[in-house]
Amino acid sequence: MAITVVGSVAFDSIETPAGRRERCLGGAATYFSLSASFFTDVRVIAVVGEDFGSNQEAVFHARDIDTQGIERTTGKSFFWEGSYLDNLNEAKTHTTDLNVFAAFEPKIPVAYRDSEFLFLANIDPVLQRRVREQMPDVRLVAGDTMNYWIKDHRDALLLVLKGLDILLINDTETRVLGGNKNLVQAARAVMALGPETLVVKHGEYGATLFHSTTPKSKGAEFRAPGLPLEVVVDPTGAGDSFAGGFFGYLASQPELTPAVYRRAMFYGSVMGSFACERFGTERLQSLTRKEIDDRFILFRELTHID
Amino acid sequence: MAITVVGSVAFDSIETPAGRRERCLGGAATYFSLSASFFTDVRVIAVVGEDFGSNQEAVFHARDIDTQGIERTTGKSFFWEGSYLDNLNEAKTHTTDLNVFAAFEPKIPVAYRDSEFLFLANIDPVLQRRVREQMPDVRLVAGDTMNYWIKDHRDALLLVLKGLDILLINDTETRVLGGNKNLVQAARAVMALGPETLVVKHGEYGATLFHSTTPKSKGAEFRAPGLPLEVVVDPTGAGDSFAGGFFGYLASQPELTPAVYRRAMFYGSVMGSFACERFGTERLQSLTRKEIDDRFILFRELTHID
Numbered sequence: 001m002a003i004t005v006v007g008s009v010a011f012d013s014i015e016t017p018a019g020r021r022e023r024c025l026g027g028a029a030t031y032f033s034l035s036a037s038f039f040t041d042v043r044v045i046a047v048v049g050e051d052f053g054s055n056q057e058a059v060f061h062a063r064d065i066d067t068q069g070i071e072r073t074t075g076k077s078f079f080w081e082g083s084y085l086d087n088l089n090e091a092k093t094h095t096t097d098l099n100v101f102a103a104f105e106p107k108i109p110v111a112y113r114d115s116e117f118l119f120l121a122n123i124d125p126v127l128q129r130r131v132r133e134q135m136p137d138v139r140l141v142a143g144d145t146m147n148y149w150i151k152d153h154r155d156a157l158l159l160v161l162k163g164l165d166i167l168l169i170n171d172t173e174t175r176v177l178g179g180n181k182n183l184v185q186a187a188r189a190v191m192a193l194g195p196e197t198l199v200v201k202h203g204e205y206g207a208t209l210f211h212s213t214t215p216k217s218k219g220a221e222f223r224a225p226g227l228p229l230e231v232v233v234d235p236t237g238a239g240d241s242f243a244g245g246f247f248g249y250l251a252s253q254p255e256l257t258p259a260v261y262r263r264a265m266f267y268g269s270v271m272g273s274f275a276c277e278r279f280g281t282e283r284l285q286s287l288t289r290k291e292i293d294d295r296f297i298l299f300r301e302l303t304h305i306d
Numbered sequence: 307m308a309i310t311v312v313g314s315v316a317f318d319s320i321e322t323p324a325g326r327r328e329r330c331l332g333g334a335a336t337y338f339s340l341s342a343s344f345f346t347d348v349r350v351i352a353v354v355g356e357d358f359g360s361n362q363e364a365v366f367h368a369r370d371i372d373t374q375g376i377e378r379t380t381g382k383s384f385f386w387e388g389s390y391l392d393n394l395n396e397a398k399t400h401t402t403d404l405n406v407f408a409a410f411e412p413k414i415p416v417a418y419r420d421s422e423f424l425f426l427a428n429i430d431p432v433l434q435r436r437v438r439e440q441m442p443d444v445r446l447v448a449g450d451t452m453n454y455w456i457k458d459h460r461d462a463l464l465l466v467l468k469g470l471d472i473l474l475i476n477d478t479e480t481r482v483l484g485g486n487k488n489l490v491q492a493a494r495a496v497m498a499l500g501p502e503t504l505v506v507k508h509g510e511y512g513a514t515l516f517h518s519t520t521p522k523s524k525g526a527e528f529r530a531p532g533l534p535l536e537v538v539v540d541p542t543g544a545g546d547s548f549a550g551g552f553f554g555y556l557a558s559q560p561e562l563t564p565a566v567y568r569r570a571m572f573y574g575s576v577m578g579s580f581a582c583e584r585f586g587t588e589r590l591q592s593l594t595r596k597e598i599d600d601r602f603i604l605f606r607e608l609t610h611i612d
Contacts, residue, residue, distance in 0.1 A: 184536040205511035223608050225529040228514055230490040262611045302529050303609040305568045
């Protein structure tokens with residue numbers, strides 16, 4: 001099944017202990033698309049400026065990602081500058097220039113209308129909602145957000161949450177959105193706001209899947225480990241790559257059973273681990289399906305007991 | 307096989323968001339012993355003061371723990387006071403009174419000499435070493451330590467590490483001791499100091515097992531998850547209870563295969579999760595082997611994929 005994703009396609013300047021990159025291709029929708037493209041067809045909705053050229057577009061096309069929903073307009077593309085010098089687990093943001101995203105009016109190309117899966121990457125919840133409303137018939141909707149929207153745009157976000165089947169956020173976001181320091185209680189509070197399924201990402205420690213409708217005795221929670229990585233070059237996009245692997249795998253399956261959700265969590269962790277191995281999207285661009293499957297086995301081995 | 311453990315037997319005053327307890331039975335050797343006693347015979351070496359009475363001793367005897375190595379002396383027992391009001395993952399220490407531990411000269415009862423397993427709980431590395439030297443013929447030695455010893459008593463600690471087969475410490479301790487922010491690289495640096503096996507405890511996220519001699523391709527690393535707990539009453543002793551479950555299970559097995567180490571990691575996580583459910587040692591005192599086995603299955607389910 002095809003996935004339509006809306007989110008940022010951007011340029012990032014990144015500094016990590018491994019070095020610095022200026023204006024490399026980035027953005028949540030970019031990482032998500034590249035990651036999900038190893039599992040299913042992906043269609044992107046975003047807006048870019050005049051600085052987005054054929055080199056950038058070629059990155060999407062090399063993975064057969066449909067870019068007709070990427071609108072070109074005058075001005076500059078979304079720009080983010082951040083560093084991870086003290087802590088590889090948390091970016092320090094130096095600059096966020098919305099640029100062309102400030103006046104973005106998302107439009108869904110006709111060819112995208114039959115997408116059965118929709119991913120609302122981390123952008124203004126008002127934009128997430130507009131896309132959601134234009135695609136009322138999708139089978140499964142997942143989304144991401146961040147503390148800025150949770151804290152300062154809560155009402156708009158709450159409207160988005162009502163239309164989500166799956167929310168993917170991190171520990172801190174779960175605690176803030178759920179208003180509870182205890183992760184399990186916070187997760188339950190978040191699911192009460194709409195999404196039946198919640199994926200809480202723990203950075204290097206993996207991620208936990210919560211389902212509101214599964215009785216606790218039947219394995220309502222599932223933990224995918226993080227891979228202990230000897231070299232973390234650049235964690236930018238790891239969460240979006242996780243989401244791409246998770247949702248991409250779901251979209252590739254004929255039936256969404258509990259076992260499929262569990263495997264999707266592992267594919268999420270697999271894709272997140274690859275994303276960290278080089279700067280920006282470099283590792284996702286060079287990746288092969290064989291490498292993904294080999295790492296899936298490594299992840300399984302990492303937690304498997306007889 | 308019997309385990310001899312040396313470490314603190316103490317009184318703790320604890321404050322958490324769930325409430326406060328004054329002078330309850332605590333100490334690393336206490337939590338370790340209670341936890342390990344569900345798997346094998348346990349013998350304790352410690353020193354206590356006149357405030358340690360038959361009520362405290364009864365807690366050990368109820369679990370058939372040998373206390374003849376707990377020396378009684380004049381003065382007060384080790385006392386610790388701490389709180390977890392802002393962060394359940396990290397204690398804020400208010401008081402540490404070594405009391406009778408300040409002049410402790412550990413002696414090994416003759417009846418302990420045939421112990422094949424030795425656990426050096428978190429105390430002054432000088433004491434850990436004295437116990438180690440008095441038991442040269444043990445089959446497997448594991449130990450714990452903390453940042454205070456790592457930072458301010460490094461030379462004494464390094465001598466202990468040379469005599470350890472297994473070290474159990476947390477993420478921060480691993481990074482500080484290994485002198486590297488990357489956990490995998492830090493783990494390797496720590497193992498180069500002596501222990502062939504390193505267990506890094508991640509608090510609520512579980513723990514990772516590293517073996518220095520296993521090739522990476524053969525699963526040198528293993529991650530046991532933490533159980534998402536809906537109520538954490540008191541995390542005091544969770545790490546020592548993990549160690550007790552881990553080492554107790556190892557001591558109960560006829561052969562120390564990689565599969566046994568993996569199961570030991572799960573038993574460690576199981577015992578750590580129970581310890582948090584009530585104040586002090588309360589939950590470990592009321593626990594049954596059936597509950598442990600049921601939770602082991604729950605943990606397996608938490609990470610199992612087909």
